Amino acid sequence: MSALAIWVLWVVIGVVCVIIEVFTPSFFIMWFGIGAFAGALVSLFSGSFLFQFLAFIVVSTLLVVFTRPLAKKITGRPARKAAVDGLIGTDGLVIEDVDPETGKGLVRVGSDIWRARSADGISKISVGRRVRVVSVEGTHLIVEEHRREPFHAEKGGE
Structure with a gap:
């Protein structure tokens, strides 16, 4: 050439x-x-x-x-966040005890089910409790209990 x-x-x-x-x-x-x-x-x-x-x-x-x-x-464009970062601050429902001793727990956020761990690493959060997502670590949502009363669908829950 x-x-x-x-x-x-x-x-x-x-x-x-x-x-x-x-x-x-x-x-x-x-x-x-x-x-x-x-x-x-x-x-x-x-x-x-x-x-x-x-x-x-x-x-x-x-x-x-x-x-x-x-x-x-x-x-003035903010940095893009990963899609899962949009879950931070959202509420969810514990569908399997979030237990720091076993490292297991499941939370439903919207229509999705996620593995979860408690934010403080020592609290057990029981089935039916409402939680708030405080961060995401890999495939686990880090959650804290949001309210003291159990979750009831008829109260306008998810």
């Missing part, structure tokens, strides 16, 4: 990345477009594809690492 063709290829990759960024404003793809423009610039001075590719990788990586946090701050 001729040097001009490689230069054009880098420019096309850069333009495509910038166009994609326009339609998905994530401040992520654009950095690879700028990296491709760096590869195009290096191709004007060096015929070595290795140097061009290194310029692309180095510039793209540096831009992602150093400017993406700044772009997030400017746009």
Whole structure:
């Protein structure tokens, strides 16, 4: 491939990345477009594809690492949380005793059933009790008893 063709290829990759960024404003793809423009610039001075590719990788990586946090701050977008983090603060129903001695316990939150542990690590929470999710650790919900009275569906529970 001729040097001009490689230069054009880098420019096309850069333009495509910038166009994609326009339609998905994530401040992520654009950095690879700028990296491709760096590869195009290096191709004007060096015929070595290795140097061009290194310029692309180095510039793209540096831009992602150093400017993406700044772009997030400017746009004011909060960091994405995992879907399970949305469970924190929700109420659930104990359907199998949450027992720190056995390490077992099941809680229903909405229509889903989760393994659960007590937040303090020593309290046993009995079946029928209402709990609140305080955190998530792996596949376990960490819960604390929410109310002292047993859970009753007719009281508007879940």
